[in-house]
Amino acid sequence: MAIVELKNVVKNYGGRKAQGPNAVDDFNLTTRDGEFVVLVGPSGCGKTTTMRMIAGLEDLSAGSIRIGGRDVSDVAPRDRDIAMVFQSYALYPHMTVFGNMAFALRLKKLPQAEIEKRVREAARMLDIEHLLERKPRALSGGQRQRVALGRAIVRQPQVFLMDEPLSNLDAKLRVETRAQIIKLHRSLGVTTFYVTHDQVEAMTMGQRIVVMLDGNVQQIATPHELYAQPVNTFVAGFIGTPSMNFLPATVGDDARSLQGEGYRFRAGDARAAGLAGKAGATVLVGVRPEHLKWCGSGDAQAANHLAGKVDVVEPLGSTTMVQVDVGGQRITAQLDSAIAVEMGQPIALTCAADVLHLFDAQTGQALGLPAQA
Ligand SMILES: Nc1ncnc2c1ncn2[C@@H]1O[C@H](COP(=O)(O)OP(=O)(O)O)[C@@H](O)[C@H]1O
Numbered sequence: 001m002a003i004v005e006l007k008n009v010v011k012n013y014g015g016r017k018a019q020g021p022n023a024v025d026d027f028n029l030t031t032r033d034g035e036f037v038v039l040v041g042p043s044g045c046g047k048t049t050t051m052r053m054i055a056g057l058e059d060l061s062a063g064s065i066r067i068g069g070r071d072v073s074d075v076a077p078r079d080r081d082i083a084m085v086f087q088s089y090a091l092y093p094h095m096t097v098f099g100n101m102a103f104a105l106r107l108k109k110l111p112q113a114e115i116e117k118r119v120r121e122a123a124r125m126l127d128i129e130h131l132l133e134r135k136p137r138a139l140s141g142g143q144r145q146r147v148a149l150g151r152a153i154v155r156q157p158q159v160f161l162m163d164e165p166l167s168n169l170d171a172k173l174r175v176e177t178r179a180q181i182i183k184l185h186r187s188l189g190v191t192t193f194y195v196t197h198d199q200v201e202a203m204t205m206g207q208r209i210v211v212m213l214d215g216n217v218q219q220i221a222t223p224h225e226l227y228a229q230p231v232n233t234f235v236a237g238f239i240g241t242p243s244m245n246f247l248p249a250t251v252g253d254d255a256r257s258l259q260g261e262g263y264r265f266r267a268g269d270a271r272a273a274g275l276a277g278k279a280g281a282t283v284l285v286g287v288r289p290e291h292l293k294w295c296g297s298g299d300a301q302a303a304n305h306l307a308g309k310v311d312v313v314e315p316l317g318s319t320t321m322v323q324v325d326v327g328g329q330r331i332t333a334q335l336d337s338a339i340a341v342e343m344g345q346p347i348a349l350t351c352a353a354d355v356l357h358l359f360d361a362q363t364g365q366a367l368g369l370p371a372q373a
C-alpha cells in the first residue's frame with residue numbers, strides 16, 4: 001500500500017525535441033493510501049501512456065512520480081513494487097495455473113512454502129482453487145483473466161495498475177469480474193489505478209475518477225461529484241447515460257431567467273451566481289434526460305418548461321426514452337413508463353430548479369459551481 005503522486009507529468013513521444021501535442025499534458029494527482037482511482041476517457045486520450053509512466057515503461061518528458069514517498073521517476077519498472085494487469089494478459093501456455101501464478105515469486109526466490117501459501121490464498125479469493133493444475137488452454141476467457149489477476153495479487157505489490165483488463169470479456173462476465181475486482185480491492189486495500197473507456201465501469205468502480213481528453217485532465221472527482229457538478233460540457237456529456245441535453249438560452253435582465261425557442265428555465269439558487277453580469281448573453285443549459293418530467297398539456301406557471309413534439313418513443317420497461325423536437329432541437333427525456341406518449345404528439349416537460357447545469361457557450365466551462373477544494 002502506498003500513496004502515489006504524479007506532479008506536472010508530461011509525455012511527448014517526440015522526447016526532448018517535443019513533436020506535436022503532448023500525449024499526456026501536466027497530469028497532477030495525489031492518491032490516498034489504498035485508493036481505487038479510475039482513469040477514463042475516449043480512445044487516444046492518454047490513459048495507457050499515464051499507466052506506462054507510473055509503471056516505468058515510458059520515460060517522463062517532464063514532471064515526477066513518487067510512490068510511497070520515494071521519487072521513482074528514474075527507477076526501473078521491476079524496482080517500483082507494482083503489479084500490472086493489462087488487456088492482453090498472455091499466460092504461459094505450457095505452465096499450469098499454479099505455475100503461472102507462482103512464476104514471479106520463483107524468480108524472486110521466495111521459499112516454496114511461502115509461494116504455496118500466497119498462490120492458494122489468491123486462488124481462493126478469485127474462486128480458481130479448483131483450476132490450479134489446469135493449463136491455460138483448458139480455461140474459459142473469464143477464468144484466464146482471473147489467473148492474470150491472481151498473478152498480480154500474489155506479488156503483494158504496493159500498487160496495482162490495471163489497463164482495460166476486462167475488455168476481452170463478454171458483457172455478463174465483465175460485470176461479474178468487475179464486482180470481483182472491487183471486492184478484492186476492499187479486502188486487499190492496495191492503491192489501484194484502473195483504466196477504462198467505459199464511463200459506466202468508471203462510475204461503478206472508482207472511488208475517484210480522472211476524466212481525460214486529448215492528453216488533458218478534465219476533472220478529478222468522486223462519481224457523485226462528476227455527475228452532479230461536471231466542470232465542463234465534455235465531462236457533463238461523457239458521464240451519464242443517456243447523455244445530458246444542452247440547450248442554448250439567452251439570459252434575462254434579472255440574470256436568473258433563461259429563454260430559448262420552445263423552452264424557458266430559471267436558474268436555481270445554487271447556480272444563479274454563475275449568471276451574474278451575463279444579462280443578454282447566451283449560455284448553455286444542461287439538463288439530464290432522467291431529470292425531465294412530463295407535465296401533461298403544459299404548466300404555464302412552471303419556471304422550467306419545455307414544449308415540443310414527440311419524435312421517437314423507446315419503451316425500456318420501467319422507463320420510456322422519448323426523443324422530443326423542441327424548436328428544431330432534439331432532446332432526450334427518460335419518463336416513467338406509466339405515461340402514455342405517442343409519436344407526433346405535442347408534449348410538455350419540466351424539471352426541478354436544482355438539477356439545471358449552466359455552461360459558458362464559448363468555452364464550455366461550467367458556470368456557478370462552488371469553488372473546488
Ligand atoms: N509509442 C508511441 N509513440 C507515439 N505516439 C504514441 C505512442 N503510444 C501512444 N501514442 C499516442 O499518444 C496518445 C495517447 O495514447 P494512449 O495513451 O495509448 O491513449 P489511450 O490509452 O487513452 O487510448 C495517442 O495520440 C497515441 O496515438
Ligand SMILES: [Mg+2]
Pocket residue numbers: 047048049
Ligand atoms: Mg489504452
